[in-house]
Structure formats: C-alpha cells, structure tokens
Amino acid sequence: MQQVNDSGLVKLSSYIDGQWLEASARFDVINPANGQVVAQVSNAGIEETEAAILAAKKALPAWSKKSANERAVIMRRWFNLMMESQDDLGRILTLEQGKPLAEAKGEIAYGAAFIDWFAEEGKRVYGDTIPGPATDKRIIVIKQPVGVVASITPWNFPNAMIARKAAAALAAGCTFVVRPSPITPLSALAMAELAERAGVPAGVLNVVVGEDAVGMGKVLTQHPDVAKFTFTGSTAVGKILMTQAASTVKKVSMELGGNAPFIVFDDADIDAAVQGALISKYRNAGQTCVCTNRILLQQGIAQEFTDKFASAVAGLKVGDGFTDGTNVGPMITSQAVDGVHKLVEETIAAGAKVIAGGKRSTVGANFYEPTIVIGVTNDMPLASNEIFGPVAPIITFETEEEAIALANDTEYGLAAYFYSRDIGRVWRVGEGLEFGMVGVNEGIISNAAAPFGGVKQSGNGREGSKYGLDDYMEIKYLCMGGLDR
Ligand code: SIN
Numbered sequence: 174m175q176q177v178n179d180s181g182l183v184k185l186s187s188y189i190d191g192q193w194l195e196a197s198a199r200f201d202v203i204n205p206a207n208g209q210v211v212a213q214v215s216n217a218g219i220e221e222t223e224a225a226i227l228a229a230k231k232a233l234p235a236w237s238k239k240s241a242n243e244r245a246v247i248m249r250r251w252f253n254l255m256m257e258s259q260d261d262l263g264r265i266l267t268l269e270q271g272k273p274l275a276e277a278k279g280e281i282a283y284g285a286a287f288i289d290w291f292a293e294e295g296k297r298v299y300g301d302t303i304p305g306p307a308t309d310k311r312i313i314v315i316k317q318p319v320g321v322v323a324s325i326t327p328w329n330f331p332n333a334m335i336a337r338k339a340a341a342a343l344a345a346g347c348t349f350v351v352r353p354s355p356i357t358p359l360s361a362l363a364m365a366e367l368a369e370r371a372g373v374p375a376g377v378l379n380v381v382v383g384e385d386a387v388g389m390g391k392v393l394t395q396h397p398d399v400a401k402f403t404f405t406g407s408t409a410v411g412k413i414l415m416t417q418a419a420s421t422v423k424k425v426s427m428e429l430g431g432n433a434p435f436i437v438f439d440d441a442d443i444d445a446a447v448q449g450a451l452i453s454k455y456r457n458a459g460q461t462c463v464c465t466n467r468i469l470l471q472q473g474i475a476q477e478f479t480d481k482f483a484s485a486v487a488g489l490k491v492g493d494g495f496t497d498g499t500n501v502g503p504m505i506t507s508q509a510v511d512g513v514h515k516l517v518e519e520t521i522a523a524g525a526k527v528i529a530g531g532k533r534s535t536v537g538a539n540f541y542e543p544t545i546v547i548g549v550t551n552d553m554p555l556a557s558n559e560i561f562g563p564v565a566p567i568i569t570f571e572t573e574e575e576a577i578a579l580a581n582d583t584e585y586g587l588a589a590y591f592y593s594r595d596i597g598r599v600w601r602v603g604e605g606l607e608f609g610m611v612g613v614n615e616g617i618i619s620n621a622a623a624p625f626g627g628v629k630q631s632g633n634g635r636e637g638s639k640y641g642l643d644d645y646m647e648i649k650y651l652c653m654g655g656l657d658r
Contacts, residue, residue, distance in 0.1 A: 186215035187381045190376045200216045206539070207493070223396065233318075238346075247373055258367060322399070335361055335364060364380075395418070405427075411429040425633070431463055434606075436471075443481060444481065475569045491536050504541055525548045594614075
C-alpha cells in the first residue's frame with residue numbers, strides 16, 4: 174500500500190483485548206475505483222466476536238471508574254493522533270471506499286471531531302436533585318454508563334460512523350465492540366491502532382472484522398453481556414437487528430435510511446440553492462443517508478434552477494479519488510451501479526426524462542454519470558426509493574402546503590433541506606417537515622455539535638451534540654428517605 178507513509182497504520186486483522194488476532198482464512202479488500210485487491214484481511218467470525226465482547230466486559234469496571242477527565246486526556250491524544258495522520262487515514266479511506274481524497278480527508282476531520290467533542294462532553298454528565306413528595310425524602314438523579322456497547326457500522330463513512338459511536342461510548346464510560354463493514358475494514362483497524370498508541374486500555378475498544386454478517390450480527394445483538402446495540406445502515410437490516418436485540422431487551426439506537434427532499438421556493442436565492450443541492454446530492458457519489466433524494470421546485474423558479482443546476486452538474490469531474498480535481502468517485506460495487514440504473518430506467522419508463530447522465534460512466538465499471546431526471550412525480554421509483562447514487566430526480570409543485578405534503582410523503586424521516594428567504598415560511602416549513610434534521614438555506618448539516626438522527630423509519634436516538642451521550646447512559650434515581658429522623 175505505497176500511498177500510506179506510516180505503514181504501521183495498515184493493519185490486517187481484528188483488534189481484540191489489545192491484541193491483533195490473525196484468523197486462518199482471509200478476505201479481499203477491493204479498491205472500487207479499479208477493482209484491484211488493496212489488502213487481504215483476516216476473516217474473523219462468531220468466536221472472535223464473542224471474545225471481543227468478553228474483553229469489553231472485562232475492561233468495563235476499570236474504564237467506567239476513571240474520572241471523565243482521565244478519559245478525556247486519553248481521548249484527546251486519540252483525536253490528536255488522528256489529525257496528525259489525517260493524510261494517511263484519508264488515503265486508506267480512498268483506497269477502500271473510493272471517495273475523492275479531499276473528501277476522505279474531510280471525513281477524517283469530521284470523525285476526529287466527535288472524539289474531541291465527546292472527550293469534553295463527558296465532563297458535563299450532570300444529574301438532578303428533585304424536591305421529594307414528603308419532607309423526609311429527597312430525589313437524586315445520577316447518570317451511569319450503560320455497559321458494553323456493540324455496534325455495526327457501514328462502508329459509506331468507514332471512519333466517521335465509528336468515531337461518532339465509539340467516542341460517545343468511551344466518554345460515557347462504556348466499553349465498545351464494533352464490526353465495521355468488511356468492504357472497508359482498513360479505516361477501522363487504523364483507528365484502533367491510533368487508539369492503542371493514544372493509550373486506550375486493552376479491551377476498551379475492540380474491532381472485529383469478518384464477512385459473516387448474519388452470524389456476527391446475531392452475537393452482537395443477542396449476547397447477554399451487551400447492554401446496548403447501535404447500528405448505522407439500511408432500514409431493512411436495522412429492522413432485523415432491532416428484532417434480534419429485543420430478545421435481551423437491549424438499549425438500541427438506529428441511524429437508518431433516508432429520502433431527503435430538497436425544496437426550493439420561489440423566494441429562494443437560486444444560486445445558493447444550486448450550490449447546496451450540488452454538494453448535498455453528489456457528495457460521496459450520492460451514497461449518504463442524508464443525501465438529497467428528491468429535488469422539489471416551485472413552478473416560478475423551476476426552469477431557472479434546472480438550467481443552472483444542469484450547468485453546475487456538467488462541471489463535475491468523475492474519476493478515481495486519487496486524481497486531482499475529482500468531484501465524484503466510484504460507487505461502492507458494480508451491483509450498486511446496477512441498482513441505481515434500474516431506478517433510472519423504471520422512472521423513465523414511467524414518463525420522466527433524463528437531461529444529464531442517465532448511464533454508466535466510461536471511467537470504469539463502478540462509475541455512474543451524475544444524472545438529472547425531470548418530470549418526476551412522488552410515486553415514481555426514483556422518488557419513492559432511497560437512491561444511494563449520483564442521480565437527482567426533479568419534481569415541481571405549486572404551493573407551500575403541497576411542498577410540505579410531498580416532502581413528508583415517505584416512510585423515511587432523516588434529513589430534509591429547503592431554501593427560502595421568507596422568515597414566516599422558514600418557520601412554517603421548518604416545523605412542518607417530519608424529519609429529524611432540516612437544512613434551512615444549507616446543504617451540509619452534519620457536524621459534531623449537532624444532534625444527528627431521524628424519525629419514522631429512519632431510526633431512533635441521536636448521535637453527536639450534547640444529546641449524543643444520552644444513548645450511552647442510564648438514568649438512576651436515588652430516593653433518600655428518613656431525613657426527618
Ligand atoms: C450517513 O450517511 O449515514 C451519515 C452521513 C453524515 O454523517 O453526514
């Protein structure tokens with residue numbers, strides 16, 4: 174892996190109880206830009222997953238008893254090391270995931286920011302005192318770490334989705350086991366190496382990499398020693414995992430799929446809206462849960478927006494993430510490209526029209542041209558499904574009420590965006606949208622200080638922000654009685 178300066182960051186086996194554990198079988202990690210094998214990683218399974226949970230259980234008493242300050246010192250070292258290795262970590266990420274190098278380095282900073290944020294936030298786990306119902310009673314509320322946290326994380330943000338969960342868990346005093354997507358295990362293992370260098374004690378952070386999604390998923394969701402399970406991924410898989418976690422009544426948080434509307438009203442700053450739509454739609458080749466899924470345009474500005482948007486999209490450069498100037502990298506697999514193309518074809522068959530792209534790119538097997546489809550209605554496949562690719566369907570509407578109704582007409586409720594300069598409308602629409610996160614005149618809403626999460630079938634719980642620790646803590650009430658005696 175010649176692109177990486179610090180070869181110590183390239184780890185090829187699971188990290189359990191402070192040890193790098195080789196397994197006899199290996200699997201290939203593929204560069205989605207060219208199909209080449211980047212590395213061969215030890216294929217861990219059920220046994221190793223159980224060992225990781227036991228290691229986390231063993232490490233829990235000592236880690237949870239440390240003061241928040243002591244944990245913060247270690248976490249701050251981890252944050253610093255990640256930022257010092259930003260270039261290498263970005264390169265590893267681009268190699269296995271494909272996103273443009275600048276975007277990959279941006280993800281490293283985004284992920285590291287959660288470690289910095291939660292290191293500090295862990296110092297502010299406040300309790301409460303509540304007046305008692307009788308003169309001889311006082312009510313005290315304290316918060317305690319939930320225990321061992323197990324998680325499964327996706328390939329689209331191989332660093333940040335782990336950091337967002339692990340940082341909150343560690344700051345709360347929990348210990349942590351993650352099974353990263355086997356499509357992108359190298360970023361996760363490099364994070365573990367840096368955590369070890371930072372002084373995170375053995376067993377506090379464990380990374381188990383393996384291809385047995387079903388077997389490892391069952392252990393992580395059903396093991397009696399796991400107190401909380403957290404997942405980022407599709408709604409379909411999230412439902413299965415939630416059902417499994419019910420068998421031991423685990424605390425669960427889920428960050429699932431989305432179908433984000435991007436609404437542009439007649440009174441909007443059109444140039445700003447075009448830029449917002451461009452970044453929100455095509456970042457990570459459209460493969461994020463918060464990517465714009467449907468562009469909703471009010472009739473009065475529909476033509477102007479579409480023309481300007483089409484001209485901006487024509488300027489996007491599709492290519493290998495390591496090539497300078499690339500804006501849109503590969504999709505993760507050829508099957509993913511097939512899935513997106515099928516949605517485009519079905520939507521055209523239903524009466525819509527492609528005005529840009531609409532086909533595989535000649536750059537390589539996993540590349541799809543940035544696409545715009547007009548004349549779409551909310552019931553067409555591109556609008557009713559989560560696209561997860563670089564395709565922008567455009568829908569038009571007449572009134573504000575119609576826009577809100579169209580936007581909410583989905584089982585998902587993760588992110589939504591709208592552009593308007595009318596303050597009354599900003600409040601009405603902001604409050605009317607049934608989504609966990611709303612970008613108002615803004616296409617990028619993710620950051621460590623903000624509560625990330627969805628409603629409806631987009632999941633539950635919040636990650637990041639001052640609310641992000643809640644999912645990793647239990648509330649305990651102490652009733653102090655006999656105070657008159
Ligand atoms: C996701 O796609 O699941 C996360 C996107 C983000 O954090 O911005």
